[in-house]
Amino acid sequence: MVGRVTIAQVAAEVGVSAMTVSNVLNGRPGASAETRRIVLDAAGRLGYTANPAARSLKNGRSGLVGLITLDLTAQYTLEIIRGVAEELADVELELLINASYHDAEREQDRIRSLSRGQVDGLILVAPVLEPATLDFLRDNRVPCVVIDPRRIDTPLPRVTVDNYEGMRAGVEHLIALGHTRIAFLRGDDELQSSELRFRGYSDALTLAGFQVDERLVRTCSFSYDSGFRTSTALLSENPTAIAAGADLMALGAIDAARAAGLDVPRDLSVLGFDDLPQAGQSFPGLTTVRQPLHDMGLRGARALLSLLDGQSLVTDDIRLATSLVIRGSTGPAADADASTNLSTSASHAAG
Amino acid sequence: MVGRVTIAQVAAEVGVSAMTVSNVLNGRPGASAETRRIVLDAAGRLGYTANPAARSLKNGRSGLVGLITLDLTAQYTLEIIRGVAEELADVELELLINASYHDAEREQDRIRSLSRGQVDGLILVAPVLEPATLDFLRDNRVPCVVIDPRRIDTPLPRVTVDNYEGMRAGVEHLIALGHTRIAFLRGDDELQSSELRFRGYSDALTLAGFQVDERLVRTCSFSYDSGFRTSTALLSENPTAIAAGADLMALGAIDAARAAGLDVPRDLSVLGFDDLPQAGQSFPGLTTVRQPLHDMGLRGARALLSLLDGQSLVTDDIRLATSLVIRGSTGPAADADASTNLSTSASHAAG
DNA sequence: CTGTTAGCGCTTTCAT
């Protein structure tokens, strides 16, 4: 429960002052080799460990980093957290994790509560960030980094990904496979990434000389169920491919196709966005635009560490690239006999 | 970064002693309604909040609970954590999460480090718990609760589930559907639950008058990939059903069947164990033995809170029941023409 | 009802 042994006890045991013990234990100079040896020995023998509260009170740092996420159970979030944890482990900072569960008020409350000395800095994953919260963070100079902000112009150091380029590359892959009736599952507009991904989709189509068909674009929430339902409805429009704004939707789309008796990718190609662990763990594997979630966590944590060290950041917008991961869920359009050369790479990945 | 306003400042502002401010702010008696009002007003105006480090140093409690889990990214773990977090939120305790990633040494290190005053108590999810660690926890009187221990006789307060009964009920469900060639994916023997689930399987068979066929029992690790591979190999034995020791394995089994051109559940029934969120998010939905993961977290946290309050627990072994969740992945055995009526109810329940 | 004293365990500053 406690490291009940104090510095004073170690000092008494050895017959030196507490100050000397402190110096030795913290590797500060000013102690003979002999004293050093004896002190370390005694400390070890007694099982001394510093009282973090006392230390914290003295030096004003808690050794804790707060992480506030939308949803603790979402895989998306977890891969990010894992990256953060990895980076933090090296510097002996502990992670204090909170979830807001999409509740702006709760988020604000958690941010306020943690910022008051409970933690040294904050990492926010896709936060709502109401103006009042932003003001609070600024006014109190809370070291804070946002990973995957909802708005790209969030006035805080942030880690973002190439949502536009990612989706555009994904849809271009579908176009290269000969698809022309490409539907799009658009995510919640509260996230600017939804808009950006949609623009990637629509630009890819337009630049290839196609028109965006409104009937093929549906708004969908970030879940398997929503993906399943929305796709089921969409199938009546006879798309040959569905590009989804998130893997969970895409997974729902695959099963919707399956439920409708279609074969993926023969009858319908499906593209995701995220590359969650599940994307590789399905049959067929999901072709998807990979967000470097783990890296996002790593980089966000690293940026926070710089802030905590008092260093200024090289840039306030750390932008990471996405990459297209081709698996089995996309293949040549059924009626496309065009791209033979492309079909090798695609159909190979496709199965 | 900090609630830099101290009690002394509030006291000075109002013109009373720090003690009075402390009393008012903590709702202790001994302050006139008037003083109370003025103090609260000033504290609010100045934006005072207690310095947690100082408080912690004074009263010896950090307000933090440590949670050490095997794997931060496993859904299994997360559902538990969500339960823990929910219970803790009510009492203003924060959760400090660590992962050991299956490394016994790291686990020990994390436990030791957190126990030294960093946290008030510990929740361990499926820990390795080497003897030395157990000794440490006992010697230091660390309030500690284990959720889903690897060995059922772990000498600490613990939350366990009915592994044996659960699997037995699941396999009996398969038997009732007319299956006789029921294969079993057995989990890692490091977890006693693997053994218990296997016994549930074998007892169900034996009591129904069947023999356990060694060729139909395979050891498999707790992953989709392992489930896929092991099942692929298993299919050559022509089972009509596969009972898996975990959902991830079962999901792998379904896709292995699919990859082999079999239809689930027409040609092969698949049973899981856990009821992860994914189990309901697949097509067909996975019939599985539900572990009340969220509840396990809730109950574990509640037990820890009792320990922190100095209360003794009613029991050291909080055992929770599993329940069979019938979805679409199980159906009547192909060669069973007996149960026509069952096929309706089963496929109905299954859908 | 309100104030004073003291101390939680540590470390910064200044002496020796």
Add this chain to the structure above:
DNA sequence: ATGAAAGCGCTAACAG
């Protein structure tokens, strides 16, 4: 190379 004093912010315990 070592030690004494003081104080981080808070709150029991006791005084008034």
